[in-house]
Structures are given as structure tokens and as C-alpha cells.
Amino acid sequence: MAATRLMPTEEGQDLIDLTREICDKELRPRVDEAERAAARDESFPTEVFRTLGKAGLLSLPQPEEFGGYGQPYEVYLQVVEEIASAWMSVAVGVSVHSLTAHPVTTFGTPEQQQALLPEMLSGDQLGAYCLSEPLAGSDIGSMTTRAVAEGSGGEPTAYRLRGRKAWISHAGHADYYTTFARTSDEEGRGLSCFVVPADAPGITFGTPERKMGLHCDTVREVMYDDVPVDASRRIGAEGQGMAIALAALDAGRLGIAAAATGLAQSALDLAAGYAQERQQFGRPIAANQGLAFLIADMEAAVTSARATYLHAARLKDAGRAYSKEAAVAKLTATDAAMRVTTDAVQVLGGAGYTEDFPAERYMREAKVTQIFEGTNQIQRLVISRHVLR
Ligand SMILES: Cc1cc2nc3c(=O)[nH]c(=O)nc-3n(C[C@H](O)[C@H](O)[C@H](O)COP(=O)(O)OP(=O)(O)OC[C@H]3O[C@@H](n4cnc5c(N)ncnc54)[C@H](O)[C@@H]3O)c2cc1C
Incomplete structure (x- = not known):
């Protein structure tokens, strides 16, 4: 089930629609086999990044004067969430790519921006x-x-x-x-x-x-x-x-928060669908309140995760300080992804523990979101320093 979105502009809505189309046509049909193959032969989905690049989705938030699409973070992050709901590795790649350009867009001289950004943001480069x-x-x-x-x-x-x-x-x-x-x-x-x-x-x-x-x-x-x-x-x-690295990480953490939200949404959708299909004791397992409440908690976790990254994004788009809110979003969304994906495996029972369903992959993919771009202990350090200073 696609997440309900309130896009700030018509252009933002068009971008989400385009992203959903690419995800359905190009990403979802390939993800399972590509992830399994990469575990064996270390293959890398270069052609998928080229497809996203051609569609303009690798340079959404960067200024138009440098070849970016000048989109607000509120839009860019929802695109990352959509991509993650189809293929987490690719969404993380989009976020990392954006992180690599941040020092140049934010701290580069006009000469450096002219010299480096057109290629970095061309969609052909990673x-x-x-x-x-x-x-x-x-x-x-x-x-x-x-x-x-x-x-x-x-x-x-x-x-x-x-x-x-x-x-x-x-x-x-x-x-x-x-x-x-x-x-x-x-x-x-x-x-x-x-x-x-x-x-x-x-x-x-x-x-x-x-x-x-x-x-x-x-x-x-x-x-x-x-x-x-x-x-x-x-x-x-x-x-x-150090200042450049930390500024880039503030923005990058929002990408990870959005990706974690998309991953959690997919796990929730899978679990909710399965719970309505699977029959035990003569009725769908979803008819048991014990299980229905688990699904309700998953929905609450995903919705809260989305709200935290959107709040931070709107502060950033308004030119306000957002470092603490980015850390809150990263902590909230990635902990939510870990919990929701673990619960999705539980909802599917034994089937959840097999490769017949993507729930076990979602759970494995969620774990690293609590580790990279600053572990969640480090997010707590950042948040507590802001609150207690
Ligand atoms: C799949 C993957 C992709 C990655 N991609 C990149 C990348 O593209 N670029 C890049 O630069 N890095 C990347 N990283 C590295 C990632 O950012 C680091 O793993 C992360 O910052 C943690 O560092 P560490 O692994 O050395 O853990 P450590 O720093 O050794 O931490 C180990 C444990 O101690 C805890 N800890 C450490 N200090 C404190 C403290 N002060 N208070 C409380 N707890 C503390 C940590 O939270 C953690 O639980 C990636 C990592 C992974 C796994």
C-alpha cells in the first residue's frame, strides 16, 4: 500500500509519481535476485543508478544552477523513502551520493562549484x-x-x-x-x-x-x-x-531516516497483507486482537518515523537549524525500522524466517541503519548535547 503523501508542490507530486513508476517497473522486479546475487558475486546495480540518474532522481535537492533539480528536502526525502520501499540498497546509495556532493554545494567556492558539480550531478556519476x-x-x-x-x-x-x-x-x-x-x-x-x-x-x-x-x-x-x-x-x-563532515552528516542522516521509513513501510504492508490472508483456527490471523494490535503499533511507528524526518526537512528547507531534529529523526526512524521489520517476521511466523518472503531481508537490512552515519548511541549524544547545553 503506497504511503499517503501531502506534497508541498505539484512538481513534488509529479516526482513521487515518476519514482513510483520507476520503482514498479525497474526496481521491485529485480531486488530479490539482485540482492541474492550480490551476496554471492559482489555485483553492483550500476544500471539501476543510471536509470535513476537519467530520470533526475540522483540530484534532486542540489541547486538548479549546478545541474541539480532544486527540490526542497521535503520532496527529496519522500522520493528516497519511495525508493527504499522498493530497494533499500539503492535508496541508501542515493542518500550517500547526495552526501558526497554536500561539501561542494555548501562549502565550495563558486569556481569549484562550476568545475565539479555539473559532472557530479549529471546523473551519470556516483x-x-x-x-x-x-x-x-x-x-x-x-x-x-x-x-x-x-x-x-x-x-x-x-x-x-x-x-x-x-x-x-x-x-x-x-x-x-x-x-x-x-x-x-x-x-x-x-x-x-x-x-x-x-x-x-x-x-x-x-x-x-x-x-x-x-x-x-x-x-x-x-x-x-x-x-x-x-x-x-x-x-x-x-x-x-570536521565542520564540513558534520554538516554533511546532518543532511545525510535525514536520507537514512527516510530510507528506514520506506523499509519499515514495506515490512508493514507485507505483514498486514499476510495477516489478512493466512488462516488459523478457522479465521484470518488478523482477526486476533493480539496480532491486530501488533500491526497497529507497526503503523504508529512508521507514521511517527515519517513525521520526524519531515519535521527536520521542513526546518532545513526554511533555512532553520535542524541538527538536533535530524538526529531525532535518524534515531526514531531507524529504531522503528528495526522493530517493525522484526515484528513483520513474527507476523509471518515460520514463513517470515524463510527466503520465500522478503521479511527476513528487511530485518537484516534494518540493522545497519542503526549503525551507519553515526550509530544511534552517537545520535543520543548529539540530541542530549543540544538539550542539555
Ligand atoms: C554497511 C555499511 C556502510 C557504511 N558506509 C560508510 C561510508 O560510505 N562512508 C563512511 O565513512 N563510513 C561508512 N560506514 C561506517 C559507519 O559510519 C561506522 O561503522 C559507524 O560510524 C560506527 O563506527 P564503528 O563501526 O567503527 O563503530 P565504533 O565507533 O567502534 O562503535 C562500536 C560501538 O560503540 C558505541 N560507541 C562508540 N562511542 C561511543 C560513545 N561515545 N558513547 C556511547 N557508545 C559509543 C557505538 O555506538 C557502537 O555501538 C559504513 C558502515 C557500514 C556497516
Whole structure:
């Protein structure tokens, strides 16, 4: 059952309709087999991203002057939710791609925006966001990847990147790598941000991680062995990297919240349909209040999740502070996705535990939403700091 939407504009409604059409024609028929295949052979759905790119769905929230579609976050996130209701790995990919462009749209100079964004937002390219490291996960300030400045005095002309990033979505498939690296040891101001092209010499990739789910979201280590990067590709000032990373994550967390909501909606729809079909004791299992109330709680969780991300999106669209609300949305929506997908397996009974239905996949896919883009413990840290400061 498609979620009820109140779109702010007619254009937004058209975009949702287009997204639903693409999901029905291109995504839903492929997702089960593609996820199973990727678990075996690490295949990546490049052609699906190309389809979304051609339809303009890979660059919805970015400004029109740079090749984006200038859509409010309220619209963009509902599109992400729709995509997630069909194929979670792809929705996460759309959100990650948006995250990779955020530093340039928000902190880049006009020259950098003109030089980089038309290609990044063309719909033909996919980005990777390289922040985490093997020893720097929640504590990104402890990263050790270095960008060593080159040039004789004054402003650097280029940098050499040395180090290793971990858990990088799209690694090996991306066209560019938005990378954070240390340019000094100054506490809080030691990090800088670079857009590294995929064909830069010295950049290599580890083998894909064997994960619990989200198999079409290929995740690998990225190694930088003296990778040369022109100074024109450093986004923001030296030392501004932490602020850039955190600003991008505020926006990215909303993408994850929307995707988690779409995943939960699909699990709820599956469970509600099954509960009305499946007969035990001579009547549909949904006729038992014990089960009907479980479905009611699932509906309440999904509706609440959607409300939290839409509230944060509207603040963002109005140019207001939304960092706390983004953390609330990420925490609420991803915890809801975990609970709703787990309950969906329960509603389906033994069938829910088999690959005959997607409920078990939904449950595996939900788990990681509580971990990436800041674990839910880190969201609680962010929220409590806002409330208690
Ligand atoms: C499928 C997948 C895709 C990913 N994609 C990307 C990507 O594209 N780019 C990228 O940069 N990263 C990516 N990540 C990395 C992800 O963001 C990190 O896994 C996450 O930030 C947590 O870091 P960690 O795994 O090192 O856990 P740790 O930081 O080691 O945390 C382990 C546990 O300790 C808890 N913990 C840590 N510190 C605190 C604290 N102060 N208070 C309370 N609890 C705490 C955590 O909540 C967690 O439960 C991805 C991860 C996965 C699994």
C-alpha cells in the first residue's frame, strides 16, 4: 500500500509519481535476485543508478544552477523513502551520493562549484563518502589519513594523500571520493576535505566486506598511497574538514531516516497483507486482537518515523537549524525500522524466517541503519548535547 503523501508542490507530486513508476517497473522486479546475487558475486546495480540518474532522481535537492533539480528536502526525502520501499540498497546509495556532493554545494567556492558539480550531478556519476577508518569510527577526530601539502611556501598547490578508509559504500564503483584527511594535528581543526577522482594514481580498494544484508551496497576499504590531489580540489579551508563532515552528516542522516521509513513501510504492508490472508483456527490471523494490535503499533511507528524526518526537512528547507531534529529523526526512524521489520517476521511466523518472503531481508537490512552515519548511541549524544547545553 503506497504511503499517503501531502506534497508541498505539484512538481513534488509529479516526482513521487515518476519514482513510483520507476520503482514498479525497474526496481521491485529485480531486488530479490539482485540482492541474492550480490551476496554471492559482489555485483553492483550500476544500471539501476543510471536509470535513476537519467530520470533526475540522483540530484534532486542540489541547486538548479549546478545541474541539480532544486527540490526542497521535503520532496527529496519522500522520493528516497519511495525508493527504499522498493530497494533499500539503492535508496541508501542515493542518500550517500547526495552526501558526497554536500561539501561542494555548501562549502565550495563558486569556481569549484562550476568545475565539479555539473559532472557530479549529471546523473551519470556516483560518489563515495570517505570518512570512517579502521581505527576511527564514531570518533572521526582520531583519523590518521594524512594530506601532506606540496608547494614552496604560501598556499599549497597540491596534496599527497596517505592512509586507509574503511567501510566505504560504492568503493570501486564510484567516480569520485569525497575524502576527509588530516592536514594538521591541531585538535578540532586538523581535518580537511578533498574531492578525489576515481582514476587518481595510488588509489586502490580492498575486497568487499561480507555483510549481513544490503548486499548491493558494496562496501570496501579505500587505500591512498601517495595520491596526488590538486589544491583546487580541497573544499573549504584547511582545518574546516570536521565542520564540513558534520554538516554533511546532518543532511545525510535525514536520507537514512527516510530510507528506514520506506523499509519499515514495506515490512508493514507485507505483514498486514499476510495477516489478512493466512488462516488459523478457522479465521484470518488478523482477526486476533493480539496480532491486530501488533500491526497497529507497526503503523504508529512508521507514521511517527515519517513525521520526524519531515519535521527536520521542513526546518532545513526554511533555512532553520535542524541538527538536533535530524538526529531525532535518524534515531526514531531507524529504531522503528528495526522493530517493525522484526515484528513483520513474527507476523509471518515460520514463513517470515524463510527466503520465500522478503521479511527476513528487511530485518537484516534494518540493522545497519542503526549503525551507519553515526550509530544511534552517537545520535543520543548529539540530541542530549543540544538539550542539555
Ligand atoms: C554497511 C555499511 C556502510 C557504511 N558506509 C560508510 C561510508 O560510505 N562512508 C563512511 O565513512 N563510513 C561508512 N560506514 C561506517 C559507519 O559510519 C561506522 O561503522 C559507524 O560510524 C560506527 O563506527 P564503528 O563501526 O567503527 O563503530 P565504533 O565507533 O567502534 O562503535 C562500536 C560501538 O560503540 C558505541 N560507541 C562508540 N562511542 C561511543 C560513545 N561515545 N558513547 C556511547 N557508545 C559509543 C557505538 O555506538 C557502537 O555501538 C559504513 C558502515 C557500514 C556497516
